[in-house]
Amino acid sequence: MYYPYLRGKQFELLALREFIDSNEGECKIFPVIEPVKASFNSMKIALNKFIGADFTFALVLNPQCGEVVGKPRVILTELSDELSDREKWIPAYIVTSNSEKIKKNIEVEEFQRVMLICTGSVDIDDSNFIELIELPQITKVLISGDNRSLKRKLNKLGKEVIRFDDQFKPQKKNADYVDITEERFTEEHRCFVDDGYSGFGDYTVLSSDYSEGGRLPYAVAIHLTYEKNEEEIWIRHFVSDTNDDNTNIQGKFGEAALKAVEFFNKIGYSNKAINELAGYYRDAQYPGLGVLKKISIKSHVELINSVL
Numbered sequence: 001m002y003y004p005y006l007r008g009k010q011f012e013l014l015a016l017r018e019f020i021d022s023n024e025g026e027c028k029i030f031p032v033i034e035p036v037k038a039s040f041n042s043m044k045i046a047l048n049k050f051i052g053a054d055f056t057f058a059l060v061l062n063p064q065c066g067e068v069v070g071k072p073r074v075i076l077t078e079l080s081d082e083l084s085d086r087e088k089w090i091p092a093y094i095v096t097s098n099s100e101k102i103k104k105n106i107e108v109e110e111f112q113r114v115m116l117i118c119t120g121s122v123d124i125d126d127s128n129f130i131e132l133i134e135l136p137q138i139t140k141v142l143i144s145g146d147n148r149s150l151k152r153k154l155n156k157l158g159k160e161v162i163r164f165d166d167q168f169k170p171q172k173k174n175a176d177y178v179d180i181t182e183e184r185f186t187e188e189h190r191c192f193v194d195d196g197y198s199g200f201g202d203y204t205v206l207s208s209d210y211s212e213g214g215r216l217p218y219a220v221a222i223h224l225t226y227e228k229n230e231e232e233i234w235i236r237h238f239v240s241d242t243n244d245d246n247t248n249i250q251g252k253f254g255e256a257a258l259k260a261v262e263f264f265n266k267i268g269y270s271n272k273a274i275n276e277l278a279g280y281y282r283d284a285q286y287p288g289l290g291v292l293k294k295i296s297i298k299s300h301v302e303l304i305n306s307v308l
Helices: 010-022 041-052 072-078 099-109 127-133 148-156 174-179 249-267 272-282 289-307
Strands: 002-007 032-034 057-060 089-095 114-118 138-144 160-164 182-186 199-202 221-227 233-239
Touching (some): 010 041, 127 138, 221 289, 233 249, 249 272
Parallel strands (some): 138 160
Antiparallel strands (some): 182 233, 221 233
């Protein structure tokens, strides 16, 4: 099972909604969503879609970035209707040095199935942390791939352990990808079972650093993954050529999109997200940077689901 970690922003949620619409076979995707917006409109639409399609997800109740940090009750109150059926979703908590507080929240809310997301700063010998992971309600735990000591401890407790990695290597600006045509992205889809994990996860094709977005870029970069061989998935960066200023974004999109369309035609791979991108290019229509991010995420999720 693949556990993509996404922030609850409009186009991240839209990528998952459209994936549900396009997925016709068995689903191997279990998204983990961290709310970051004080407005819950996009989240409500997405969660209704997920629940209606029996698309199980985890929702982080103690976000560490964005506009709802420190407001777990606000999340549960705002989404009370969407989250009323606790068989359809799993509450998740990010563990730092807050194990005792998480334990109390689980008991107060009477949650029966809980996911933990363990950061690199977790002290596995801390008594509060040990009490937390020993709770029978803790069923799934996302851990960084190099924390073998924690994996052994969780295995002894019979928990589902999910390997979690930060795969995307962000550059300071889009133009920096000009000299980085492609990079190896992951091989966990082939290795996680042999390594003793019940699943694997990452931030898809996004940076782990949270950003609200900003000014218009000088360069347009489109990041798309593909299966380069039977063992590895690589990510390719398609970048515009005229990158001296932030004018004519539509023209920059056309330059980057042409490279993407030609590349995937050459290797003979496509999916619904790549077809959408090709359609915008064919119609000389610039969809906006948010839609490009949605396409990149959706394409990656479609790819992982197909190889699993």
